[in-house]
Every structure is written in C-alpha cells, then in structure tokens.
Amino acid sequence: MTDHVYRVIEVVGSSETSIEDAIQSAVTKASATIRHIRWFEVVETRGQIEDGKVRYFQVTMKIGFSIEDEHVHLEP
Structure with missing residues (x-):
C-alpha cells in the first residue's frame, strides 16, 4: 500500500436551490481545473x-x- 499525500484548498459554493447543490457546484467547478480530487469537508454553512x-x-x-x-500545477 502506498502512502498518500494531499494538498488542501478552500472553496465556496453557492446555490439558489439547496446546500447539496452548493456543494456539488463547488466540486464540479474545482474538478474542472484540479486533478485527483479525493474528498471534501464542509466547514461553514450560511x-x-x-x-x-x-x-x-x-x-x-x-x-x-x-x-x-x-510537478503539481494549480490553475486559478
């Protein structure tokens, strides 16, 4: 089994529909520019x-x- 090393970023998602849609929106957008996304944690809801x-x-x-x-490349 290989060890895993992760980088963590913070993003904010929003939706007019629901919290779940706000989460999915943020994950979908982040996935467009970041490879190998493995997990998320909601740290604040408002x-x-x-x-x-x-x-x-x-x-x-x-x-x-x-x-x-x-050689990890993060796009803004």
Whole structure:
C-alpha cells in the first residue's frame, strides 16, 4: 500500500436551490481545473435572506486532492 499525500484548498459554493447543490457546484467547478480530487469537508454553512425567504445557500469547503508527482500545477 502506498502512502498518500494531499494538498488542501478552500472553496465556496453557492446555490439558489439547496446546500447539496452548493456543494456539488463547488466540486464540479474545482474538478474542472484540479486533478485527483479525493474528498471534501464542509466547514461553514450560511445563506442569504431576502424578503423573509432564503435566497441563496452558501458553503465553505475544504477540498483535498492527492499529489501524484512533484510537478503539481494549480490553475486559478
């Protein structure tokens, strides 16, 4: 079994629909530019209220991805 080394970044996802959609949005967007994503952790949940109703759900997440070689390239 090989040891795994991970890098962790923090991202924020948002959705008008649900917390789950906000999570999926963040993971989908991060996956477009980061390879080998392995896990996520929601560290904060919040939302925006307009006219007494929830307008947006927002989650701050840590995303972990494995480092496969010594030349990791992160795109903004």
